[in-house]
Amino acid sequence: MALQGKVETAVEIKVPADKFYKIWSKQAHHVPTASPNHVETVHVHEGDWETDGSIKVWKYNIGESPKVVKEKVVLNDEDKSVTMIGLEGDVMQEYKAMKIVFHANPKEEDSSLVKVSIEYEKIKEEIPTPNNYLDLMVNVFKDIEAHLLKG
Known part of the structure; x- marks a missing residue:
């Protein structure tokens, strides 16, 4: 069993790619409001929101x-x-490295395909593949979609 790997998926959302990307690149402080069941808080430790x-x-x-x-x-x-x-944090107790990458690809005028991948390195073989983190990201993306559609 390999210690390093990559998991990925894609999710279609009914939000323009620019609008979805803006939440993450300029307004991440809105994510807990959009997805309160999955994200409790976020704050800037160094730098700023943008x-x-x-x-x-x-x-x-x-x-x-x-x-x-x-x-x-x-x-x-x-x-x-x-x-x-x-x-740092809880995830680093199981993984030496974790990198989440996602990008919004425009599909039609009001929809996007968001591709997300997680590259990881486990601390030991018994640690599961981080599919639960992939699921978390998809759930947060869907919550953001619903939040943006509400307007």
């Missing part, structure tokens, strides 16, 4: 108890992609 390389701390729910992660965000405005690199 700057590539900023560091944010997220308190989120996965499994039985709340978790915390400190991550560095890398933004690519050209292809509307966000890379979240885990630095």
